Amino acid sequence: MNIDRLTIETEPAREDIQFLEDQINAFNIAQTGVPFGGFVSSFVRDDAGAIVAGVHGFTWGDCCEIEYLWVHADLRGAGLGARLLALAEQEAVRQGCEQVVLSTHSFQAPSFYAKQGYEVVGVVNGYPGPHQEIYLRKALGREAHTEARAGA
Numbered sequence: 001m002n003i004d005r006l007t008i009e010t011e012p013a014r015e016d017i018q019f020l021e022d023q024i025n026a027f028n029i030a031q032t033g034v035p036f037g038g039f040v041s042s043f044v045r046d047d048a049g050a051i052v053a054g055v056h057g058f059t060w061g062d063c064c065e066i067e068y069l070w071v072h073a074d075l076r077g078a079g080l081g082a083r084l085l086a087l088a089e090q091e092a093v094r095q096g097c098e099q100v101v102l103s104t105h106s107f108q109a110p111s112f113y114a115k116q117g118y119e120v121v122g123v124v125n126g127y128p129g130p131h132q133e134i135y136l137r138k139a140l141g142r143e144a145h146t147e148a149r150a151g152a
Helices: 014-032 080-094 110-115 141-151
Strands: 036-045 051-060 063-071 099-105 119-125 132-139
Touching (some): 051 080
Parallel strands (some): 063 099
């Protein structure tokens, strides 16, 4: 093994990326004692079985992270994204989550998430170029009720 010879792979194998993810997840679970919860996914398919919308995330402890939410351009604006997100949030609550976190870009859907009750908790400028990556959070379950009472 020669650890001095490093190379960049611009088209890595999916299984190599999965290996890294598995190693990081195993480390995180060992360090925190918090096991992986499960996936939170829903897909809308057309009559031919092709995906036309979907949401995917996971739960870990009392947190749900939404990694992907996508609706085909022809179906946007009809409330499908909001329904998918609400379904994922309901499943997150069922799995014991107190919050949902996600990110979007300034050219994607920050106003959509604001309408769904998400608050901005961080912004990275210049990602990419003149745009921003925006990190959002929404309280669920007991925490949402506690925050609502505190704000009243």
